[in-house]
Amino acid sequence: MIWKIQNGHISFWWDNWTGYGAIVTYCPDYVHSIRTRVRNFIIDNEWDLQSLGHIVTGWLLHHIASIKIGSQHKKDYLMWKLAADGVFSNKEAWNGIRTHRKKDLFVDMPVDCLCCSNAQPETIQHFFIESEPALFLWKYFGQPLGISYQVQLVRAFLHEWWQTRSKNEMHKMIIHVIPVIICWIMWINRCSCRYGDQKKFYIRRMQQEVIWYLKAAMDKAFPNFKMELPWLQLCEVVEKLKPRANITQVTWSMPTGKIKVNTDGSYNNHGNRAGIGGIARDEAGSMIFAFAIPVQGASHNMIEAMAIRYAAQWIKNNGYRQSYIESDSLMIVEMLTNRTSNNLTIKDIIEETMNIGDQMEITFKHCYREGNQTANFLAKFASSKENPSLSHNLQQMPRGAFGAYYLDKSQMPSMRIRYDKANVFVS
Template structure:
């Protein structure tokens, strides 16, 4: 420090001295900041170099995991006008036949004719639209490959097969389009539910439940948590607004508050319970830590080892108190100091009911949609 102050003003030297350069006993590590893992990949470099266009809702509807790639690709070609129709090919060559092969009375082949105005196009859309009660005029989806003609029955069959594949019925649907429509209209999601109860810690053990809140629409974020004993009594609760960040960052800040509270109060063998499996795996060292959280998580891991703190995962329905406090914190005015509560009367009203339910060991129900097998 003395050497630095000889070269630069003391106020600037003080700022430089506060810069964290990492632990001296560890080897420096190169970090590729454009990848959450911190490792260089060609894909992340391509994302940096490419010029991204504004995201379009049309492409989200087309390019997704539900649509078969074949259908997504042909939809993309149609929108981009990349289909090999005569109205496009004639700009490069006049050798192709200008007449369509989808009508009894052939017309000049064009995107408009093949997909909207053609005889076969109209029949296809009438066939599929009638079963759904939709009257469509001059709309279709049909394409030509080489010199092969597509007949009505073949188009009906192929579309029905693709819809059946999307519904993932595995043979429970017949190929008849009307029956497929009826099955879709009668389809109901199968829901399953099971009770989830917050588990009390052992005697002479303190458990802290923490959670982070991320409100994207209003650019707000908050953290919250509660420390309780083996009887479910409140020892401390907190809620705090933080700068808008990702949900993972909010979860880490909430867990950090709980871990540091245990450390500052010289409490050993405490339990930190969060509903983010990622945070648990990062703190346990099972998953590689993103570079942006590396410094903070490494500091927390040292406290965890020192105080013998156990970090564990719970379902969100067993973390309702911390969730309510985090949401309350995100709606408060930003401050560097957290709001602390030590009694039931001090805790925000929206969290009191959940505290009473946890103490009485009343269950919340976790409802899930059963996956089809």
């Protein structure tokens, strides 16, 4: 847990507000009064580095200087470092302290199987792949899907199923769900025979149980499609299905009598690279200012919030009132318009942006990504560079953004295509 500094009422010595534990562990020779507050070392919402320099030095002083101070009118709050949103949960706490061991859910069982006419040692390999019920079920459901039965280790066998190329979303779901259902039906029948009153494996009944479970899953995912055909014919029909495309024209809208700043964020978790981009335009769609700035952040939402905050600060610095900021991040826009944030990791960014928005009467709006392509390019451009790019005219703006900029200015629409997975038709 780490404290986020706002009014600084927490203990200077004993609370973890630096991220490195209590300050007392680094300064054992000082008198550690519990009445010493963090706010005692803050002047005009800035760190009093002169007073801090008498207590801590070196890397710790440099680190404290980099800690951002929030609003002095609000209370300090705790953030849970193990959670992405900073909110404590028992699940994250347990995962943080537990000892993770390699799970071996299926172990070889030194008994004879109950599933074959000639009993064999009941191993996982035999039971789920090579037994008589397994052989029947895998062939019956696999062959119409174009998946041939080959004896392999369990992991390789399932991997081959799940890597089979699908024709559409429904076909993909069937391929992914069938192995899970077959293994589950095999297991519950095994337990019924070994520990219950069931005397043997009824293969035909198991076949119908697989179909019933599959139908229940498909009805949830695709309520408009009814599985009423025999399995072979059903597979032939499903392979021919194509989703209905919902096509919408999306056009960047010009601000009426005001300026509008479109923003976007680009975040690459694996490459640890991020960037924010945006473009400010007048009511004629002409560029006023554009930015593409490499940044560091912990999540995509944080980068999106940083892009909007930068745009709000630019609006304030240049004295534009009653302007618009538009972003394709619906989550961040809703936080700003609803004036609330459940994500503690970006709470300070949201609150700072809201304060600027109140001062400058900024309206925050959501737009589709297809109507935000210029800002999208600038953000991606920034994430691939080391230095910021600030453009005050078209000649300074990265050349790759020209195409999207002129399309927006000429009010040329882009096509937003979305497929309704639950609404399909036969080709």
